Structure formats: C-alpha cells, structure tokens
Amino acid sequence: MMVSIFLVFLMHLGFATLESGLARSKNTVNVLFKNSMIPALGLITYALWGFSMMYPGESFTGGYFGFSGFGIPLPEGGETSAYNEGYTFWTDFLFQGMFAATAATIVSGAVAERIKLSSFIIFSILFVGICYPVVGMWKWGGGFLNTLEVPFYDFAGSTLVHAVGGWGALAGIILLGPRIGKYVDGKIKPIPGHSIPLATIGVFILWFGWFGFNGGSVLSADPGAVSRVLVMTSLAAAAGAIGGCLFSMLLFKASDITMVLNGILAGLVGITAGADQMGVTDAITIGLIAGALVVLAVAFFDRIRIDDPVGALSVHLVCGIWGTLAVGLFGELAGPDQLISQLIGIGTIGAFSFAFALFVWYALKLTIGIRVSAREEIEGLDIHEHKMHAYPDFIGTGFEMSLDEKETMADANPRNHKEPGKPVTP
Template identity: 50%
Template sequence: MALGTVLMLCPAALAQGAADLQVALDTLWVLVAGFLVFFMNAGFCMLETGFCRSKNAINLLAKNLIVFGLSTLAFWVVGFAFMFGDGNPLFGFSGFLLQGADNSPATGDAYRGTFSALSWAGVPLNAKFFFQLAFAGTAATIVSGAVAERIKFLAFFIFSLLLVGLSYPITGHWVWGGGMLAGLGFYDFAGSTVVHSVGGWAALVGAILLGPRRGRFQARSVAMPGHNLSISTLGCFILWLGWFGFNPGSTMAADPFAISHIVVTTNFAAALGGLAATVTSWIYLGKPDLSMIINGVLAGLVAVTAPCAYVNLGSAALIGLVAGVVVVFSVTLMDGLKIDDPVGAVSVHLVCGVWGTVALGLFSVTPGTYPWYGEGSGPLAGLLMGGGIQQLLVQLLGIAAVGAFTVIFSLVCWLILRVTVGIRVSEADEHKGLDLGEHAMEAYPEFQVGRQG
C-alpha cells in the first residue's frame, strides 16, 4: 500500500479507534454504576430488617433478596419493552424478551432499533437493560418496608411481579421512554418520580389496605422499635454509596464533568438532609432520633434525584435541607393518620420524591440539558430566570398523572390479591412473627428472641 494511502486512512482509523474507546469507557461506567445501584438492595435489606422487630427479620431478608430475582424476570419478559420499546405515548410495545433489532451503540440518526427511546445512550443494549433493571428493582424494594411485619410472602411476591412488569414500566415510558409526559416537557433526571414516587404510591396503598400492625394504634400510637439500628445505619451508608451510581450513572456516558457535578449535588443533598432531620427531631421530638437521621439522609437523596444534573450546589443543599425537615413531620403525620409504615418508606420515597420533582421546577435553570454548571447563580435561579412557573406546572401535572395511575393500578392489584390469595397473615402468625409463620425459621434461634412479641 502506498504511503499516501496509509496516511489518508490513518485519520479515519484514529477516529474509529477513539469512538470505540469512548463506547468502551461509557459501557464500563454504566455497568459500574449499575453494580452500585444493584448493591443498594443490600442497603434496603439492612435498613428494613433493622427497623423491624427481630421476629420478622428473616421475612424482611427474604423479601429483599428475592425481589431482584422477581424484577429480573418481569423486566426481561415485558417490563423493558413496555418502558423503552417503540409504541405510543402510553406504552412501548416491542422488544419483549429483549428481542428485536438494536443497533447499539449507534446513536441519533444512525439508530434504527426497537428500543429507540434509548438511542441517545451509546452503549450496548445489554448494558442499557442491566442499568434500567437495577432501577426497576429499587421501585419494588420500596414497597417491602411499608408493608412489613404483616403481609403474606406470596402476596408480596405476586405484587412485585406486577409492579415491575406492568405499572413501573408504563409510567416510566411516559417520562423516560419518550411518552406523553416527556412530550409535555416533564423532567426527572434519575427518578424522584419515575422510581421513588411510584414505589411510594404503591407502598401507601398497600399499607392502608393491610391496616396497621396489631397493637400499633390504640388510645395512642404505640412504638414498636426496630431490633437493630446498627444494621439500619449500615444500610443507610450502603444506600448513600449506591446513590453515587443511581444519580450520576443516569448520564449513561462517561462524561467527567457531568458525573462530577452530579456526585457533588447528590452528596450535598444527603448531608443537609441528615443534618436537617437531626436538628428537626431534636427540637420537635426532644432528642436527635437516629431513625429520623437515617431517613433524613435518604430523604435528601430521594429529593435531589430528579434535579441533580440541573441545579447548582446551593440549590442541592437547600433541596436536601427541606427534605430533611419534611420527612420528620411526614413520619409523625403518618402516625397521626394511623397509617402504619414501619420504616418510613412512604415519607422518604413518596413525599420527598414529590418534593424533589417540584424542586426541579423551582431550581433548575435548564431542565433537560446537562451538565449545567451555573455555580454563581442563586438557589432560586430556576424560578427567577424565566420559564420556572411553566416548568413547575408541568412537573405538578406529571406528579399527578403518575400518582393517579400508580394508585389505581396498585389498588386493583392489592384488592384482587386480598380476595384470592389473601394479603395479611393470620393473627397467630403475626403474634409469633413472620419468621416462624411464613418461613418456619428464626433469625436468632440461640437467643430465642424470635418468639418475643
């Protein structure tokens, strides 16, 4: 080959090599972020188990372990297709069992695959699927804590399949699959509404239909303390770590500036959420309640999940601070309403998920365009710089639409389960504990604490 020909081919070869390297780096980042989100299942497992009584520990461990297996099956068979497949504004309808044309990592105009809603992400289809699967599993895990200590294992098993296979992907399609809310300009970067509020709405309906644990509400609220706040605290740290995959991983590309910015906004919100909950519980309840501190950290993380890429650090801190205050009052409000949520899942994921979605409309200067590095702008820049009110109204509409669908879907599913397999364990099983009643095992047999009330 002539020297001139070689020199002419070199730029093209170099360009192709650079493109291949970028795909490799993007894929590595997306998979590592997915691993972190997967590991959040361990965080939820520890958090929920520690917040509940020892006689129900195995039941909580089993539910949190099996839920990702259920999610994998449901999301592979139908969920991913409903969420990201080509279809209509309401749901996707192609690519079941991950079958169908996909030209990943081709992007933009070159992308002619079944999963065109993810055409902007230049990583292979399997990487896209795994990352989104980890998110889907999180939505189902949220439900586990709110219905703890009185739900039948089979009922939770079936509901998780339905939530991950149908409800979660349909509303997810509206936002992340190019559906009707995306068309209206609704934004949710990493899932305050798509993941957390969906799980929170489903959990709220389940907790109401199940009713409170026996003895929980009498003339006044009766505390039923968790048996091991050490592992709950460990769970909080694991979740905090996992969120560094959850939020910055949603770039689905190894963009160093975007990832760095999102990591810091995420951390600011978590830190201020924990601090705000500490001070609020200290003033309102008389002591700095550890369970409130844990939920304050998580509240800040949930709230910043939607706007993390679109806000500056001051806004992220304020979002977390408000979430940390709100979660304390929300937990006590749930008690006042006699809604029994043993771990505070509804307050953390639903209430603060709604707040975070609203906060995007208040604080983001350029929603839908990341990264935004307007660090010199004030925390209210999004509302003051034009378009904020319109964006806020769109955010409220999206919250209402996703909430209404999820509540109706969950209500129908829970009611069908109640009249078929039943959703609540017997009084005898609840008294002796679900570990014995549902699994015929004890978590701590050598201490015989599994038999305590």
C-alpha cells in the same frame, strides 16, 4: 455505566439491611427473603416484557402505552444502544432493570411484619412488570410527558422510581391496616426495630449506591457532568441528615438516629429529580427541606394511623414529590412553566400508580388474602412463613413478646372464647 450498575445493584443490600434492622427480630428472615427475591423477580420480569414496554421505540400510540415484543430484542445495528451510542444495548437493559426492581423494594419495607409472602410476591411481579414500565415510558421511553410543550423532567427517578414505589406502598398499607399493638386506646405506641446498627449500615450502603443511581443517569462518563451530579447528590444527603436531626430535636426533644438516617435518604431522594441541574446552594436547600419534611411526614402518617415500619412513605413518596417539584423551583430549569409540567407529571404518574396498586392489592385481598393471621403476626413471620429464625441462639433470651402482644394472642385464640365460668387457656 457498568460500574454504576454494580453500585445500583448494591443498593438492594442496603434496602435489605435497612429494612431488616428497622423490623423486629422475629420478622428478619421474612424481610431478607423479600429483598432477595425482588431483584431476581424484577430482572426476569423486566427481561421477559418490562424493558420492551418501557422502551418500545416507535411502536406506541399516543405516548401512553407501547410494547415492542417479548424478550430483549436487539435493535437494528447490533449491540449498540438505540438510546445512547456510548454503550451497548445490554448495558442499557441491565441499568434500567436495576432501577425497576427498586420500586418494589420500597413497597417491601412499608408493608413489613404483616403481609402474606405469596401476596407480596404476586404484587411485586405485577407492579414491576406492568406499572413501572408504563409510567417509565411516559418520560424515559419518549411518552407523552416527554412531549409536553415544556417536558416533564425527572433526571434519575424522584417520581418515576421513588414516588411510584411510595404510591404502591400507600395503597398496600391502607388495605392492610396497622400492625397489632401500634395504635392502642387512641395512643401511638412505638414499635422499635431490633437493630439500629443494621439500619445504619443499610443507609450508608444506599448512599454509596446512589453514586451509581444518580451518577449513572448521566448516561456517559463525561467528567464534568458526572462529578457535578455526585457533588450535588452528596450535599443534599448531608443537608438531609442535618434537617432530620434539627427537626427531630424540635418536635420530639430528642436526637433521634432514625430521623437522621431517614433524613439522609430524604435528601438523596429529593435531589434525584434534578441532580444535574442544581448548584451548591440549591442542593443544600433541597436536602434541608427534605430532611425536615421526612420528620414531619413520619409524625403526620402516625397521626392518621398509617403504619409504615420503615418510613418508606415519608422518604420515598413525600420527598420524591418534593424533589420533583424542586426542579421547577431551583436550578437551571426553574420557572412557572416547568413547575406546571412537574405537577402534571406528579399527578398523572401518582394517579395511575396508586390506582393500579390499589386494584392489585384489593384483588389479592378478595382472593388469597394479603394479611397473615393474628397468631402468625404476633409469633413472627419467620417461623410461620419460613420455618426458621434469624437468631436461633437468642430465642427465649430477651426476644419475648410484649404484654400487649400476649394479650392480643390470647384474644385471638378461639379456645379462649368459652362460656362464662369455664376455664380459659393461659
């Protein structure tokens, strides 16, 4: 279990590398800063009250909400976990704490390049500290989804981690709006990230970390169960890469590396809900469909003007929902009753997560604001939020603003709004 914790911890490096690579160079420090703060804030918040909300024991009413006290109170009997006698209570906390921080990390990439740092930090604390523990308790803490006639099933978090983060991201994107220059004159303008190598490294780190994410969710070192989960996880990721490649060639007539990378992640997210229930054919099918879905979802969100710089919605929300549904369609639990339970879980968790995130984002928008100014966005969050550049030696050597950005910068400058006939600031 501790080795699995180390692997899940490494996933935060993967997210940081992936998101920074898919962002523009002028926002690299900002992306890295957020991804460095999220595990720190997540662990502290989860220690102070989150763990006790997610695993309240018998102190919850109706299976919807519970709280067993602040801090990390040891259960009766000392350090033995109240949920699994095979490892200690501290191991239980740390493993779940790593999962908790992941939900906010998903949001980070989706709102990148235009979010106020202070607003994002506040949102992350509330999202990890309240939303994630509440919905997590509904299944993993013995809540109402676990007591259905046919219990809702989510082995390692296709819905409880990935889709929850996706719903939080969607709410933020809707209220934030697209980046400047993304949708111009009714056309979609690609805004490429600054480092595909960084993004690729990030995806492979995440795939590596998923061995702990899914493998650790067996909650034991049982060789048969763990090895089965790891094989299905890898097969789904491989099939996701193939699905992403084939569908990007079909739709865009190009071998798009970003779609292959997102296809890998889509396969991983898709298999997470049922990795312990699937056979070889099931895992490959789930991964292939996830790889295709992520390509279609990226195109769909662009078409409806939902600007997601890293494809977080397509990977984590769409494929998280797909993976959860797949439990009722494939593997050992497949059947109409299980499918209905999966739909109930997806619906209730999605409704609560989206409503909670929308409320928090909207409250922040009305108070301190959630979007940086046009000038800050165009010149880059690194210099305005952090007073530094990620690549100081390269400033002015090919990192210049695009023409669209310069024109928007000029429009945003109040000194340029002068009376007719008067000179305009260049």
